[in-house]
Amino acid sequence: MVNLLLEEPLKSYDQVVEILEKYNIPYTKLAKDWQGNFIIATKVKSDVLITAGAHGDEHAGVVSSINLAIEGKHIVIPARDPAGVNGFIYALKFLLDKEVKSKDYAYIIDLIKRNADWYHQSNEFIVGIFGNIALCAMPPIDPWKGEDLINEVLQRELDKDERLREKLEGMRIIMPANLPYSEGVDLFDRAFTSFVINGRVENYNSLFDIPDEKIPYDFKKLKEFINKISPKAVFDLHEGFGDKFYAFVPVSKEEFNRDYDEIFRKIKAELLRNGLKYLTVKEALNELPKERVYAYNDEREIAVILHFGKRCRSLSCYAYKELGAFSITFETGLKARFKERVMMSYIATKTAISSLNLNS
Numbered sequence: 001m002v003n004l005l006l007e008e009p010l011k012s013y014d015q016v017v018e019i020l021e022k023y024n025i026p027y028t029k030l031a032k033d034w035q036g037n038f039i040i041a042t043k044v045k046s047d048v049l050i051t052a053g054a055h056g057d058e059h060a061g062v063v064s065s066i067n068l069a070i071e072g073k074h075i076v077i078p079a080r081d082p083a084g085v086n087g088f089i090y091a092l093k094f095l096l097d098k099e100v101k102s103k104d105y106a107y108i109i110d111l112i113k114r115n116a117d118w119y120h121q122s123n124e125f126i127v128g129i130f131g132n133i134a135l136c137a138m139p140p141i142d143p144w145k146g147e148d149l150i151n152e153v154l155q156r157e158l159d160k161d162e163r164l165r166e167k168l169e170g171m172r173i174i175m176p177a178n179l180p181y182s183e184g185v186d187l188f189d190r191a192f193t194s195f196v197i198n199g200r201v202e203n204y205n206s207l208f209d210i211p212d213e214k215i216p217y218d219f220k221k222l223k224e225f226i227n228k229i230s231p232k233a234v235f236d237l238h239e240g241f242g243d244k245f246y247a248f249v250p251v252s253k254e255e256f257n258r259d260y261d262e263i264f265r266k267i268k269a270e271l272l273r274n275g276l277k278y279l280t281v282k283e284a285l286n287e288l289p290k291e292r293v294y295a296y297n298d299e300r301e302i303a304v305i306l307h308f309g310k311r312c313r314s315l316s317c318y319a320y321k322e323l324g325a326f327s328i329t330f331e332t333g334l335k336a337r338f339k340e341r342v343m344m345s346y347i348a349t350k351t352a353i354s355s356l357n358l359n360s
């Protein structure tokens with residue numbers, strides 16, 4: 001197995017910056033987020049951009065990208081949403097300006113209720129407004145659905161309540177990861193950021209097709225930076241279903257060319273060589289939401305989901321369509337051990353870069 005410098009979850013976003021400084025990796029500050037953290041990109045001449053942490057609950061991608069940043073070969077944005085690394089309890093403390101004495105769910109819901117400027121509750125679901133930020137929480141009914149379930153309920157509540165829609169429009173909504181059994185993530189250790197735009201729940205990786213006047217300041221700065229560097233290849237590290245590796249590519253079946261095919265053949269071989277597993281199309285058909293189009297028809301092949309068509313809202317799609325970049329979103333299953341997840345996206349990214357032969 002490859003040995004990585006960093007294989008453990010981080011405690012806070014400060015550590016991300018500290019590690020880069022420790023290894024003398026220069027970086028550019030892109031924007032200050034609502035907690036005062038700087039979103040950063042490493043300063044290096046490269047055609048490759050590696051990003052992680054758009055979804056704050058997908059922490060292994062962040063740790064994986066820091067390993068790649070330390071190597072100093074490519075431009076890395078280790079955490080697109082620093083507040084996600086800091087987690088939900090941190091956000092709560094930050095907004096309430098007081099200690100959070102217990103991690104008991106009922107206590108936290110009560111705390112939001114008692115301290116918010118305004119709140120909306122529906123059974124165990126709560127959303128409370130604190131200035132221009134909202135906190136949203138709901139105990140996990142399914143321990144593996146995480147924030148997905150909170151976002152679903154949030155959308156349902158928005159759909160039926162006009163006043164709630166008015167109150168939350170344009171607002172940043174912070175919620176807990178809600179994955180009690182996922183190593184390095186847990187119930188509250190990471191936070192997920194949503195936005196309400198035109199009454200719809202959006203997230204940090206679904207804003208690329210939204211007009212500039214409606215997107216948050218920090219996101220706009222990140223987008224400007226990506227436009228400026230105009231990378232030839234973009235790899236965005238995410239985490240998702242199951243306990244194995246899979247990927248999204250923003251192209252149609254006709255556009256899925258030899259380069260992509262070759263990369264995935266190499267990634268499969270490298271993962272297996274390191275004792276790691278990839279999700280097959282057959283497994284994906286059973287575990288993932290339906291209506292997905294896969295690059296390979298053979299059910300024993302690696303699950304590479306093609307996302308194209310209606311909205312082009314992710315970084316991966318934007319980089320491909322607007323910047324002409326070669327682009328992949330890597331996914332590691334949140335049910336796997338943390339160390340394995342870090343390794344999976346590290347290996348996939350390195351393999352893809354060397355396969356493309358971009359200034360490596």
Ligand SMILES: [Zn+2]
Nearest residue numbers: 055058238239
């Ligand atoms: Zn994600």
